[in-house]
Amino acid sequence: MNLVDRDAANIFHTYKRLPLHIERGEGSYLITKDGDRYLDMFAGIAVNALGYNHAIVNAAILNQVGKYLHVSNMFYQEPQVLLAERLLQESGYSKLFFCNSGTEAMEGALKLARRWGSPKGKRTIIGLSESFHGRTYGSLSITGRDKYREGFEPFLPGTTIAKFNDVASLEKLTSAETLAVVVEFVQGEGGVNPVSKEFASALRELQKKYGFLLIADEIQTGIGRTGKLFAFNHFDITPDIVVVAKALGGGLPLGAFLGSKELGDVLTPGVHGTTFGGNPVACAAGLATLVQILDHGVMRNVQTVGAHMKNQFGILQSRFPQKIKEVRGLGLMLGVEMYADATTIVDSLQSRRVLVNLTQGTVLRWIPPLNLTVADAELALASFESTLQ
Numbered sequence: 001m002n003l004v005d006r007d008a009a010n011i012f013h014t015y016k017r018l019p020l021h022i023e024r025g026e027g028s029y030l031i032t033k034d035g036d037r038y039l040d041m042f043a044g045i046a047v048n049a050l051g052y053n054h055a056i057v058n059a060a061i062l063n064q065v066g067k068y069l070h071v072s073n074m075f076y077q078e079p080q081v082l083l084a085e086r087l088l089q090e091s092g093y094s095k096l097f098f099c100n101s102g103t104e105a106m107e108g109a110l111k112l113a114r115r116w117g118s119p120k121g122k123r124t125i126i127g128l129s130e131s132f133h134g135r136t137y138g139s140l141s142i143t144g145r146d147k148y149r150e151g152f153e154p155f156l157p158g159t160t161i162a163k164f165n166d167v168a169s170l171e172k173l174t175s176a177e178t179l180a181v182v183v184e185f186v187q188g189e190g191g192v193n194p195v196s197k198e199f200a201s202a203l204r205e206l207q208k209k210y211g212f213l214l215i216a217d218e219i220q221t222g223i224g225r226t227g228k229l230f231a232f233n234h235f236d237i238t239p240d241i242v243v244v245a246k247a248l249g250g251g252l253p254l255g256a257f258l259g260s261k262e263l264g265d266v267l268t269p270g271v272h273g274t275t276f277g278g279n280p281v282a283c284a285a286g287l288a289t290l291v292q293i294l295d296h297g298v299m300r301n302v303q304t305v306g307a308h309m310k311n312q313f314g315i316l317q318s319r320f321p322q323k324i325k326e327v328r329g330l331g332l333m334l335g336v337e338m339y340a341d342a343t344t345i346v347d348s349l350q351s352r353r354v355l356v357n358l359t360q361g362t363v364l365r366w367i368p369p370l371n372l373t374v375a376d377a378e379l380a381l382a383s384f385e386s387t388l389q
Protein backbone atom coordinates (compact mmCIF):
# COMPACT_ATOMS: atom_id res chain seq x y z
CA MET A 1 0.00 0.00 0.00
CA ASN A 2 1.22 3.51 -0.72
CA LEU A 3 1.20 6.33 1.81
CA VAL A 4 -2.21 7.66 0.68
CA ASP A 5 -3.88 4.26 1.14
CA ARG A 6 -2.16 3.63 4.47
CA ASP A 7 -3.27 7.06 5.69
CA ALA A 8 -6.86 6.32 4.62
CA ALA A 9 -6.78 2.92 6.30
CA ASN A 10 -5.59 4.23 9.66
CA ILE A 11 -6.50 7.87 10.23
CA PHE A 12 -10.02 9.36 10.64
CA HIS A 13 -10.79 10.99 7.33
CA THR A 14 -11.14 14.63 8.50
CA TYR A 15 -8.59 16.32 6.23
CA LYS A 16 -8.65 16.95 2.50
CA ARG A 17 -4.95 16.35 1.96
CA LEU A 18 -2.84 17.45 -1.00
CA PRO A 19 -1.54 14.49 -3.00
CA LEU A 20 2.10 15.35 -2.32
CA HIS A 21 4.57 13.25 -0.38
CA ILE A 22 6.70 15.92 1.29
CA GLU A 23 10.18 14.85 2.29
CA ARG A 24 11.69 18.11 3.54
CA GLY A 25 11.43 21.87 3.52
CA GLU A 26 13.96 24.56 2.70
CA GLY A 27 13.19 28.28 3.13
CA SER A 28 9.86 28.94 1.42
CA TYR A 29 10.01 25.64 -0.49
CA LEU A 30 8.70 22.14 0.12
CA ILE A 31 10.49 19.31 -1.61
CA THR A 32 8.73 16.03 -2.43
CA LYS A 33 10.09 12.52 -2.33
CA ASP A 34 10.44 12.75 -6.12
CA GLY A 35 12.59 15.88 -5.79
CA ASP A 36 9.97 18.39 -7.01
CA ARG A 37 10.24 21.83 -5.39
CA TYR A 38 7.03 23.67 -4.47
CA LEU A 39 6.87 27.32 -3.45
CA ASP A 40 4.70 27.22 -0.33
CA MET A 41 2.47 30.28 -0.21
CA PHE A 42 0.52 29.15 2.82
CA ALA A 43 3.33 28.11 5.16
CA GLY A 44 1.66 25.42 7.25
CA ILE A 45 -1.46 27.66 7.47
CA ALA A 46 0.57 30.58 8.84
CA VAL A 47 2.64 28.51 11.27
CA ASN A 48 6.03 28.51 9.52
CA ALA A 49 6.74 32.21 9.87
CA LEU A 50 10.40 31.81 8.86
CA GLY A 51 9.78 29.03 6.35
CA TYR A 52 11.39 25.62 6.70
CA ASN A 53 14.69 24.50 8.13
CA HIS A 54 15.69 27.92 9.46
CA ALA A 55 19.22 27.61 10.87
CA ILE A 56 18.68 29.88 13.88
CA VAL A 57 15.37 28.28 14.89
CA ASN A 58 16.86 24.80 14.46
CA ALA A 59 19.86 25.76 16.60
CA ALA A 60 17.58 27.06 19.37
CA ILE A 61 15.62 23.81 19.27
CA LEU A 62 18.73 21.64 19.38
CA ASN A 63 20.17 23.67 22.23
CA GLN A 64 17.03 23.09 24.31
CA VAL A 65 16.75 19.42 23.27
CA GLY A 66 20.18 18.91 24.80
CA LYS A 67 18.90 20.25 28.14
CA TYR A 68 15.40 18.84 28.62
CA LEU A 69 12.41 18.10 26.37
CA HIS A 70 9.83 18.39 29.09
CA VAL A 71 9.51 18.97 32.77
CA SER A 72 6.12 19.50 34.35
CA ASN A 73 4.67 22.92 34.95
CA MET A 74 5.46 22.38 38.62
CA PHE A 75 8.96 23.62 37.71
CA TYR A 76 10.11 27.10 36.75
CA GLN A 77 11.22 27.02 33.11
CA GLU A 78 13.57 29.61 31.67
CA PRO A 79 12.45 29.24 28.01
CA GLN A 80 8.86 30.08 29.07
CA VAL A 81 9.96 33.12 31.07
CA LEU A 82 12.21 34.44 28.28
CA LEU A 83 9.47 34.20 25.66
CA ALA A 84 6.85 35.66 28.00
CA GLU A 85 9.11 38.60 28.89
CA ARG A 86 9.77 39.48 25.26
CA LEU A 87 6.15 39.13 24.17
CA LEU A 88 4.77 41.18 27.06
CA GLN A 89 7.48 43.82 26.75
CA GLU A 90 6.70 44.16 23.05
CA SER A 91 2.92 44.16 23.39
CA GLY A 92 2.36 46.01 26.68
CA TYR A 93 0.21 43.23 28.17
CA SER A 94 0.57 42.25 31.78
CA LYS A 95 0.51 38.44 32.04
CA LEU A 96 0.21 35.43 29.77
CA PHE A 97 -0.56 31.74 29.97
CA PHE A 98 1.05 29.17 27.68
CA CYS A 99 -0.79 26.18 26.16
CA ASN A 100 -0.38 24.04 23.04
CA SER A 101 -2.70 25.21 20.28
CA GLY A 102 -4.99 27.94 19.05
CA THR A 103 -8.26 26.48 20.20
CA GLU A 104 -6.82 25.68 23.61
CA ALA A 105 -5.63 29.27 23.95
CA MET A 106 -9.12 30.48 23.06
CA GLU A 107 -10.66 28.15 25.68
CA GLY A 108 -8.33 29.63 28.28
CA ALA A 109 -9.21 33.17 27.19
CA LEU A 110 -12.93 32.39 27.55
CA LYS A 111 -12.33 30.94 31.00
CA LEU A 112 -10.35 34.03 32.02
CA ALA A 113 -13.22 36.21 30.79
CA ARG A 114 -15.86 34.14 32.64
CA ARG A 115 -13.83 34.15 35.85
CA TRP A 116 -13.60 37.94 35.61
CA GLY A 117 -17.19 38.58 34.52
CA SER A 118 -19.39 36.00 36.25
CA PRO A 119 -19.24 37.73 39.66
CA LYS A 120 -20.24 40.95 37.89
CA GLY A 121 -23.34 39.34 36.35
CA LYS A 122 -21.85 39.43 32.87
CA ARG A 123 -22.77 36.30 30.93
CA THR A 124 -22.91 36.57 27.18
CA ILE A 125 -19.95 36.01 24.88
CA ILE A 126 -20.43 37.28 21.34
CA GLY A 127 -18.66 35.86 18.29
CA LEU A 128 -18.99 37.13 14.72
CA SER A 129 -20.32 35.59 11.54
CA GLU A 130 -17.72 34.00 9.24
CA SER A 131 -15.28 33.77 12.14
CA PHE A 132 -13.19 30.74 13.05
CA HIS A 133 -11.83 30.19 16.54
CA GLY A 134 -11.10 26.46 16.69
CA ARG A 135 -12.69 23.06 17.10
CA THR A 136 -13.18 22.60 20.83
CA TYR A 137 -16.53 23.47 22.38
CA GLY A 138 -15.87 26.98 23.65
CA SER A 139 -14.19 28.02 20.42
CA LEU A 140 -16.83 26.33 18.29
CA SER A 141 -19.60 28.05 20.27
CA ILE A 142 -18.39 31.46 19.11
CA THR A 143 -17.33 30.38 15.61
CA GLY A 144 -19.71 31.90 13.09
CA ARG A 145 -19.68 29.35 10.30
CA ASP A 146 -22.24 26.56 9.99
CA LYS A 147 -19.74 24.43 8.11
CA TYR A 148 -17.83 23.87 11.35
CA ARG A 149 -20.81 23.78 13.72
CA GLU A 150 -23.36 21.55 12.04
CA GLY A 151 -24.07 18.37 13.95
CA PHE A 152 -22.18 19.44 17.07
CA GLU A 153 -25.00 21.19 18.96
CA PRO A 154 -25.69 22.02 21.75
CA PHE A 155 -23.08 24.70 22.25
CA LEU A 156 -21.85 26.55 25.32
CA PRO A 157 -24.63 28.46 27.11
CA GLY A 158 -24.33 32.25 27.03
CA THR A 159 -22.84 32.44 23.55
CA THR A 160 -24.24 34.14 20.47
CA ILE A 161 -23.16 35.37 17.03
CA ALA A 162 -23.39 38.93 15.67
CA LYS A 163 -22.91 39.84 12.04
CA PHE A 164 -19.32 40.67 11.04
CA ASN A 165 -18.75 44.35 10.20
CA ASP A 166 -22.45 45.07 10.90
CA VAL A 167 -22.67 47.79 13.54
CA ALA A 168 -26.46 47.49 13.95
CA SER A 169 -26.22 43.75 14.62
CA LEU A 170 -23.53 44.30 17.25
CA GLU A 171 -25.50 47.11 18.89
CA LYS A 172 -28.58 44.90 19.04
CA LEU A 173 -26.79 42.06 20.82
CA THR A 174 -24.66 44.01 23.30
CA SER A 175 -25.90 45.07 26.74
CA ALA A 176 -24.68 45.39 30.33
CA GLU A 177 -24.83 41.59 30.44
CA THR A 178 -22.28 41.22 27.67
CA LEU A 179 -19.19 39.55 29.01
CA ALA A 180 -16.97 39.61 25.93
CA VAL A 181 -16.83 40.12 22.19
CA VAL A 182 -14.36 37.95 20.29
CA VAL A 183 -12.89 39.38 17.09
CA GLU A 184 -10.40 38.37 14.41
CA PHE A 185 -9.27 41.79 13.17
CA VAL A 186 -8.57 40.11 9.85
CA GLN A 187 -10.67 36.97 9.50
CA GLY A 188 -8.58 34.11 8.14
CA GLU A 189 -10.73 31.07 7.35
CA GLY A 190 -13.64 33.43 6.70
CA GLY A 191 -11.90 34.78 3.58
CA VAL A 192 -9.27 37.34 4.64
CA ASN A 193 -11.82 39.93 5.78
CA PRO A 194 -10.42 42.95 7.66
CA VAL A 195 -12.62 44.63 10.27
CA SER A 196 -13.93 47.95 8.94
CA LYS A 197 -12.92 51.21 10.64
CA GLU A 198 -16.61 51.82 11.48
CA PHE A 199 -16.96 48.43 13.12
CA ALA A 200 -13.77 48.90 15.15
CA SER A 201 -14.98 52.30 16.27
CA ALA A 202 -18.42 50.88 17.26
CA LEU A 203 -16.68 48.10 19.20
CA ARG A 204 -14.70 50.71 21.10
CA GLU A 205 -17.79 52.79 21.89
CA LEU A 206 -19.90 49.81 22.97
CA GLN A 207 -17.05 48.51 25.09
CA LYS A 208 -16.88 51.88 26.84
CA LYS A 209 -20.66 51.90 27.34
CA TYR A 210 -21.11 48.36 28.69
CA GLY A 211 -17.68 47.47 30.06
CA PHE A 212 -17.32 44.11 28.33
CA LEU A 213 -13.99 42.51 27.49
CA LEU A 214 -12.66 42.63 23.97
CA ILE A 215 -10.88 39.42 23.01
CA ALA A 216 -8.68 39.55 19.91
CA ASP A 217 -8.15 36.22 18.17
CA GLU A 218 -4.63 36.79 16.81
CA ILE A 219 -3.96 33.10 16.30
CA GLN A 220 -3.46 33.51 12.57
CA THR A 221 -2.80 37.26 12.35
CA GLY A 222 -0.44 37.64 15.31
CA ILE A 223 3.38 37.69 15.56
CA GLY A 224 3.96 39.95 12.59
CA ARG A 225 1.76 38.37 9.92
CA THR A 226 0.05 41.66 9.02
CA GLY A 227 3.20 43.81 9.25
CA LYS A 228 2.58 44.74 12.88
CA LEU A 229 2.90 42.55 15.96
CA PHE A 230 -0.89 42.11 16.05
CA ALA A 231 -3.60 42.87 13.49
CA PHE A 232 -5.46 45.05 16.01
CA ASN A 233 -2.41 47.38 16.00
CA HIS A 234 -3.73 48.62 12.64
CA PHE A 235 -6.80 49.94 14.45
CA ASP A 236 -7.08 52.45 17.26
CA ILE A 237 -8.21 49.84 19.77
CA THR A 238 -6.81 47.92 22.75
CA PRO A 239 -8.23 44.45 23.41
CA ASP A 240 -8.28 43.16 26.99
CA ILE A 241 -7.21 39.66 26.00
CA VAL A 242 -5.10 38.59 23.02
CA VAL A 243 -5.04 34.98 21.85
CA VAL A 244 -2.03 33.69 19.88
CA ALA A 245 -0.71 30.39 18.51
CA LYS A 246 0.46 29.30 15.02
CA ALA A 247 3.69 31.31 14.48
CA LEU A 248 4.23 31.64 18.24
CA GLY A 249 6.08 28.32 18.49
CA GLY A 250 8.22 28.81 15.38
CA GLY A 251 6.80 25.59 13.89
CA LEU A 252 6.26 23.69 17.14
CA PRO A 253 2.90 23.50 18.94
CA LEU A 254 2.46 26.50 21.22
CA GLY A 255 -0.41 28.82 22.09
CA ALA A 256 -0.96 31.57 24.64
CA PHE A 257 -3.45 34.11 25.87
CA LEU A 258 -2.27 37.52 27.06
CA GLY A 259 -4.21 39.60 29.56
CA SER A 260 -4.30 43.30 30.38
CA LYS A 261 -3.27 44.71 33.76
CA GLU A 262 -6.83 44.61 35.04
CA LEU A 263 -6.94 40.84 34.47
CA GLY A 264 -3.52 40.13 35.93
CA ASP A 265 -4.79 38.64 39.19
CA VAL A 266 -7.96 36.88 38.00
CA LEU A 267 -6.35 33.46 37.59
CA THR A 268 -5.01 32.01 40.82
CA PRO A 269 -3.12 28.76 41.53
CA GLY A 270 -5.03 25.68 40.45
CA VAL A 271 -7.85 27.36 38.50
CA HIS A 272 -6.32 26.70 35.09
CA GLY A 273 -3.49 24.48 33.87
CA THR A 274 -2.08 22.07 31.31
CA THR A 275 0.45 19.23 31.27
CA PHE A 276 2.18 20.04 27.99
CA GLY A 277 1.52 23.78 27.65
CA GLY A 278 4.57 26.00 27.28
CA ASN A 279 6.81 23.16 26.19
CA PRO A 280 10.41 24.39 26.61
CA VAL A 281 11.53 23.33 23.12
CA ALA A 282 8.53 25.12 21.57
CA CYS A 283 9.24 28.22 23.69
CA ALA A 284 12.90 28.23 22.62
CA ALA A 285 11.88 27.93 18.95
CA GLY A 286 9.26 30.63 19.48
CA LEU A 287 11.71 33.07 21.04
CA ALA A 288 14.26 32.55 18.25
CA THR A 289 11.48 33.18 15.71
CA LEU A 290 10.17 36.26 17.50
CA VAL A 291 13.65 37.77 17.74
CA GLN A 292 14.15 37.29 13.98
CA ILE A 293 10.79 38.89 13.26
CA LEU A 294 11.25 41.87 15.57
CA ASP A 295 14.99 42.54 15.51
CA HIS A 296 16.27 41.23 12.20
CA GLY A 297 14.12 42.90 9.58
CA VAL A 298 11.44 40.24 9.05
CA MET A 299 8.59 42.55 10.06
CA ARG A 300 9.89 45.16 7.60
CA ASN A 301 10.00 42.45 4.96
CA VAL A 302 6.34 41.65 5.62
CA GLN A 303 5.47 45.30 5.08
CA THR A 304 7.43 45.75 1.83
CA VAL A 305 6.84 42.35 0.20
CA GLY A 306 3.21 42.38 1.35
CA ALA A 307 2.61 45.86 -0.10
CA HIS A 308 4.27 44.83 -3.35
CA MET A 309 2.16 41.70 -3.68
CA LYS A 310 -1.05 43.55 -2.87
CA ASN A 311 -0.20 46.18 -5.44
CA GLN A 312 0.53 43.55 -8.09
CA PHE A 313 -2.70 41.71 -7.28
CA GLY A 314 -4.49 45.04 -7.79
CA ILE A 315 -2.87 45.39 -11.22
CA LEU A 316 -3.95 41.85 -12.09
CA GLN A 317 -7.47 42.72 -10.96
CA SER A 318 -7.59 45.65 -13.35
CA ARG A 319 -6.34 43.38 -16.15
CA PHE A 320 -8.75 40.56 -15.33
CA PRO A 321 -11.82 42.38 -14.01
CA GLN A 322 -14.15 39.54 -14.99
CA LYS A 323 -12.17 37.09 -12.92
CA ILE A 324 -10.90 38.91 -9.82
CA LYS A 325 -13.62 40.42 -7.66
CA GLU A 326 -11.58 41.90 -4.81
CA VAL A 327 -8.08 42.10 -3.36
CA ARG A 328 -7.84 42.59 0.41
CA GLY A 329 -5.72 41.97 3.49
CA LEU A 330 -2.75 43.37 5.40
CA GLY A 331 0.96 42.56 5.26
CA LEU A 332 1.53 38.97 4.15
CA MET A 333 -2.06 37.96 4.77
CA LEU A 334 -3.69 38.64 1.44
CA GLY A 335 -6.94 37.45 -0.06
CA VAL A 336 -7.78 37.49 -3.75
CA GLU A 337 -11.48 36.85 -4.18
CA MET A 338 -12.50 35.39 -7.52
CA TYR A 339 -15.98 35.62 -9.04
CA ALA A 340 -16.21 31.85 -9.44
CA ASP A 341 -15.04 28.76 -7.58
CA ALA A 342 -11.22 28.90 -7.64
CA THR A 343 -10.42 25.19 -7.28
CA THR A 344 -9.10 25.00 -10.84
CA ILE A 345 -6.83 28.00 -10.21
CA VAL A 346 -5.38 26.33 -7.11
CA ASP A 347 -4.85 23.11 -9.09
CA SER A 348 -3.28 24.99 -11.96
CA LEU A 349 -0.93 26.83 -9.59
CA GLN A 350 0.00 23.51 -8.04
CA SER A 351 0.89 22.13 -11.47
CA ARG A 352 3.17 25.19 -11.75
CA ARG A 353 4.71 24.21 -8.40
CA VAL A 354 3.09 26.99 -6.36
CA LEU A 355 0.95 26.05 -3.38
CA VAL A 356 -1.82 28.42 -2.33
CA ASN A 357 -4.76 27.92 -0.01
CA LEU A 358 -8.40 28.32 -0.96
CA THR A 359 -11.00 29.43 1.54
CA GLN A 360 -14.76 30.00 1.14
CA GLY A 361 -14.44 28.37 -2.31
CA THR A 362 -13.58 31.63 -4.06
CA VAL A 363 -10.87 33.31 -1.97
CA LEU A 364 -7.20 32.56 -2.66
CA ARG A 365 -5.46 33.04 0.67
CA TRP A 366 -1.78 34.03 0.42
CA ILE A 367 -0.07 33.55 3.78
CA PRO A 368 3.55 32.70 2.86
CA PRO A 369 6.55 32.66 5.21
CA LEU A 370 7.16 36.17 6.56
CA ASN A 371 10.70 36.14 5.19
CA LEU A 372 9.51 35.47 1.64
CA THR A 373 11.95 37.03 -0.81
CA VAL A 374 10.89 39.49 -3.52
CA ALA A 375 12.12 36.97 -6.11
CA ASP A 376 9.83 34.27 -4.72
CA ALA A 377 6.93 36.73 -4.52
CA GLU A 378 7.55 37.55 -8.20
CA LEU A 379 7.58 33.87 -9.06
CA ALA A 380 4.23 33.33 -7.34
CA LEU A 381 2.76 36.40 -9.03
CA ALA A 382 4.01 35.32 -12.46
CA SER A 383 2.52 31.84 -11.97
CA PHE A 384 -0.78 33.38 -10.91
CA GLU A 385 -0.77 35.63 -13.97
CA SER A 386 -0.12 32.63 -16.28
CA THR A 387 -2.93 30.76 -14.58
CA LEU A 388 -5.33 33.66 -15.12
CA GLN A 389 -4.33 33.82 -18.77
Ligand SMILES: Cc1ncc(COP(=O)(O)O)c(C=O)c1O
Binds near residue numbers: 133188218221
Ligand atom coordinates in the same frame (compact mmCIF):
# COMPACT_ATOMS: atom_id res chain seq x y z
C1 LIG B 1 -8.16 32.69 13.70
C2 LIG B 1 -7.99 31.30 14.19
N1 LIG B 1 -8.43 30.98 15.43
C3 LIG B 1 -8.29 29.74 15.92
C4 LIG B 1 -7.72 28.72 15.19
C5 LIG B 1 -7.58 27.35 15.79
O1 LIG B 1 -6.25 27.07 16.03
P1 LIG B 1 -5.77 25.54 16.23
O2 LIG B 1 -6.03 24.84 14.93
O3 LIG B 1 -4.32 25.64 16.59
O4 LIG B 1 -6.59 24.99 17.34
C6 LIG B 1 -7.27 29.00 13.90
C7 LIG B 1 -6.69 27.92 13.07
O5 LIG B 1 -6.69 27.97 11.87
C8 LIG B 1 -7.41 30.31 13.39
O6 LIG B 1 -6.98 30.63 12.16
